Amino acid sequence: MTLLIDTAETVKPAAPSAVEDPRVPLVGLDRDGLGEVLKSAGVADRQVRMRTAQLWNWLYLRGATDLDQMTNVSRDLRERLAEVASLSEPEVVSEQISVDGTRKWLFRFPPRGAGRPVEVETVYIPEEGRGTLCVSSQVGCTLTCSFCHTGTQRLVRNLTAGEILQQILAARARLGDLPGAAPADGAIVPSEGRLVSNIVMMGMGEPLYNFDAVKQALLIASDGEGVALSKRRITLSTSGVVPMIERAGSEIGVMLAISLHAVRDEVRDELVPLNKRYPIAELLDACRAYPGLSNARRITFEYVMLAGVNDSPADARELVRLLKGIPAKINLIPFNPWPGSAYDCSDWETIETFADIVNRAGYASPIRTPRGRDISAACGQLKSASEKIRASALRQAAAEASA
Numbered sequence: 481m482t483l484l485i486d487t488a489e490t491v492k493p494a495a496p497s498a499v500e501d502p503r504v505p506l507v508g509l510d511r512d513g514l515g516e517v518l519k520s521a522g523v524a525d526r527q528v529r530m531r532t533a534q535l536w537n538w539l540y541l542r543g544a545t546d547l548d549q550m551t552n553v554s555r556d557l558r559e560r561l562a563e564v565a566s567l568s569e570p571e572v573v574s575e576q577i578s579v580d581g582t583r584k585w586l587f588r589f590p591p592r593g594a595g596r597p598v599e600v601e602t603v604y605i606p607e608e609g610r611g612t613l614c615v616s617s618q619v620g621c622t623l624t625c626s627f628c629h630t631g632t633q634r635l636v637r638n639l640t641a642g643e644i645l646q647q648i649l650a651a652r653a654r655l656g657d658l659p660g661a662a663p664a665d666g667a668i669v670p671s672e673g674r675l676v677s678n679i680v681m682m683g684m685g686e687p688l689y690n691f692d693a694v695k696q697a698l699l700i701a702s703d704g705e706g707v708a709l710s711k712r713r714i715t716l717s718t719s720g721v722v723p724m725i726e727r728a729g730s731e732i733g734v735m736l737a738i739s740l741h742a743v744r745d746e747v748r749d750e751l752v753p754l755n756k757r758y759p760i761a762e763l764l765d766a767c768r769a770y771p772g773l774s775n776a777r778r779i780t781f782e783y784v785m786l787a788g789v790n791d792s793p794a795d796a797r798e799l800v801r802l803l804k805g806i807p808a809k810i811n812l813i814p815f816n817p818w819p820g821s822a823y824d825c826s827d828w829e830t831i832e833t834f835a836d837i838v839n840r841a842g843y844a845s846p847i848r849t850p851r852g853r854d855i856s857a858a859c860g861q862l863k864s865a866s867e868k869i870r871a872s873a874l875r876q877a878a879a880e881a882s883a
């Protein structure tokens with residue numbers, strides 16, 4: 481059973497361009513940025529550091545969504561700040577809760593420049609002992625991985641650092657994960673520890689194609705005085721943008737995951753077309769050179785199991801050979817079909833045979849149980865509601881034209 485609070489199908493597409501707010505959005509600013517805003521609001525230099533600390537605490541620890549919540553900031557300063565800076569939360573267009581506790585939100589952000597409001601999906605996966613938030617970095621994607629539903633949605637734009645952080649803050653607020661809050665009665669959440677304990681940049685988009693915003697958001701999320709998630713609990717997943725992998729390690733320093741999915745270039749060229757630019761050998765060389773790589777900081781290789789495409793015992797043996805010498809984990813992902821997808825999931829026996837081969841080679845390779853299938857929240861299934869509506873309108877128009 482799926483508990484639908486609101487369904488994607490009932491969502492109206494975002495209205496065309498409203499007027500853009502000229503004020504600086506506070507969420508997404510680092511300490512220097514907050515200091516500049518405070519100065520522009522007339523705060524004296526000698527007070528900037530203290531006021532910055534106050535703002536930081538309200539924004540990133542308490543998740544404030546309105547300047548008036550900042551009760552230890554004088555009314556006069558709040559009014560001056562409101563003239564130059566904005567503080568808001570994304571509109572929650574829909575929230576779906578799976579029978580297994582997985583939640584999927586469709587968040588809408590205001591327009592930027594001449595654009596429209598945009599929508600992205602964010603997914604929360606509660607498990608025993610941890611709660612993982614899957615965060616989007618772009619609206620749509622330029623890469624067209626053939627097994628991925630998001631890949632069928634054209635890129636609308638990159639998200640800002642603030643919009644990436646707002647997914648985390650809004651999810652925490654709705655889960656009851658902010659100081660002084662608690663989860664709703666009956667909510668499926670980890671039995672102990674933080675409700676959002678891990679972040680994976682595995683939602684919509686290729687994070688390394690939006691490097692600066694992703695970097696700023698993740699550095700703020702891992703700052704010890706705010707959201708305060710350890711970099712070991714943050715994973716950036718890339719389809720293999722080789723020239724940016726070293727920078728991800730040296731400048732952000734989070735864990736790395738690679739959407740590998742194939743062991744031969746001719747197959748990966750089909751599944752992950754970026755492979756034509758950065759083939760497997762180059763990608764694995766970049767992985768070997770990933771800053772900070774060690775047995776305690778392994779790279780995760782994601783491998784989606786596609787019937788008859790990449791799932792043979794020979795593929796498993798080749799995977800073991802390719803990863804030799806790289807501290808690695810392998811995540812086997814049973815394929816989650818979506819309407820119009822060209823693949824089937826490998827059968828269970830095939831997946832187990834594959835897993836046995838990589839396990840015997842010393843890789844702990846859990847078969848990732850699909851989560852949130854009933855709400856299309858599983859890997860590769862994200863696609864914004866308005867895009868679904870647009871796609872369905874196009875299909876209808878095509879059907880009418882051919883009738």
Ligand code: SF4
Binds near residue numbers: 621625739
């Ligand atoms: S798998 Fe990632 S990079 Fe590939 S199309 Fe989907 S969202 Fe884009």
